[in-house]
Amino acid sequence: MSFSSEVKRELCKVENKEKCCRKAEGYGLLLFSRCFTPFHKKVSFESVHTVNIIAQYASALAGAIVDISAKVSRSRGDSYALSIIGDDSRKSIYEVFGHDLHELNLRINKNNIKCENCKKAFLRGAFISAGSITDPNKEYHLEFVVPHSYLANDLLAVLNDGEPGFQSSLTERGGNYIIYIKDSNKIEDLLTYMGAINSSMELMQVKMYKEAMNDINRKSNFETANMDKTFSASAKQVAAIAVINDTVGLGSLSEELQQLATLRLENPDLSLKGLSEILGISRSGVNHRIKRLVEIAERCAGGNLEEWTAKSLNE
Ligand SMILES: [Zn+2]
Structure with missing residues (x-):
């Protein structure tokens, strides 16, 4: 198992004590999953833990119906496709998190991040959905891949503003926005902060x-x-x-x-x-x-x- 999958597996086990934090984690998971759209979309994930936890939160918080299918590939490794089924499910997810189906640019709705632990939970969810980390034996590198510019800049602000700041940077790659951290101390801090002790x-x-x-x-x-x-x-x-x-x-x-x-x-x-x-x-x-x-x-x-x-x- 890759270091990245190990980190995600550990993060998926972290429990939220408060209701607000549960919601914040679900928000991070769904908002950065690429399934957060008014249209039907099938999204592929590498980790079975990731698809399972997104599905759990979508159904627990918004009563959404989620479909998961596994794709076995010897050359590229197994992957798992996830899609939110039906307009009602997608609408319900938007509503739960205070979003409007017709909004033009996806932004982070700060109302879903209520306490300091909510911020931890939100970043944990975002990382499980859109993050990855390189094996530290090779290189110190942690990143989030985000398809939308405004959303990427909002996440950058959540990571960098206030205490503790994680000094992340933003770049573009293959039509996506990449938020990354190279400083090993900051990567350690973020892992601990999200609960991957x-x-x-x-x-x-x-x-x-x-x-x-x-x-x-x-x-x-x-x-x-x-x-x-x-x-x-x-x-x-x-x-x-x-x-x-x-x-x-x-x-x-x-x-x-x-x-x-x-x-x-x-x-x-x-x-x-x-x-x-x-x-x-x-x-x-x-x-x-x-x-x-x-x-x-x-x-x-x-x-x-x-x-x-x-x-x-x-x-
Ligand atoms: Zn909270």
């Missing part, structure tokens, strides 16, 4: 690992001649931590091992003594925990830790 943590860990590896590569380029022992040992530990992160996830570790793994990623050039001082345990204690981390990584790598490590050090 695990995905946000995953992104943070990938980032820490990448930074640690860059640090190591930079130093080993400059200091190959006298690369000290601490450093090459640390590089192996970072690579071992990365193997755990990429397989079972750092979240599966005990608290003390997680603490050490995070500390090591943040400080790749810290000696054992340095680590032991920060953790407030003995050097042999640190050594013992490192051994346990490496053992776990060895299991995660199916006994081929050296191969994995060599691969990630050469990337």
Whole structure:
């Protein structure tokens, strides 16, 4: 499953406590789904979670009848088509959210965003319908694809104005308006804000690992001649931590091992003594925990830790 689908799956599980927030999420979902039109339209989605949640909200909030069909394709991956059935259903959706079937330009009706949690819920809905995020191992990039100019500018304002601002930008691509964020901190903030806590943590860990590896590569380029022992040992530990992160996830570790793994990623050039001082345990204690981390990584790598490590050090 792509990182984007994982994020959406996590977002679909977030529950709204208040009625106003439920409505705000449904509004974000439908307004950005491309089904928000007076005419019959079939819209394709990649994620089954997305079509299901749009259908649920359309029926719960507006009593709309929704049709879903699956399209199986080996080359392009499965997709799911969704359409709102009948003029009455479409009219009812417009009415529930205070829109007029004859309006010329689709805009965000702010009356549907009542409290601070409503804003979170609204953005969550918009992201599930029209958003995507690139695997952070490749690139930091989150975007919303919006077909209408006014609607895109309204969404840009919701994202950027007030606290917290997400510093998104607007561009055009293939006749659509793209609202995007490239700053990894802002992407993390938005994921957390919308309720994708695990995905946000995953992104943070990938980032820490990448930074640690860059640090190591930079130093080993400059200091190959006298690369000290601490450093090459640390590089192996970072690579071992990365193997755990990429397989079972750092979240599966005990608290003390997680603490050490995070500390090591943040400080790749810290000696054992340095680590032991920060953790407030003995050097042999640190050594013992490192051994346990490496053992776990060895299991995660199916006994081929050296191969994995060599691969990630050469990337
Ligand atoms: Zn609310």
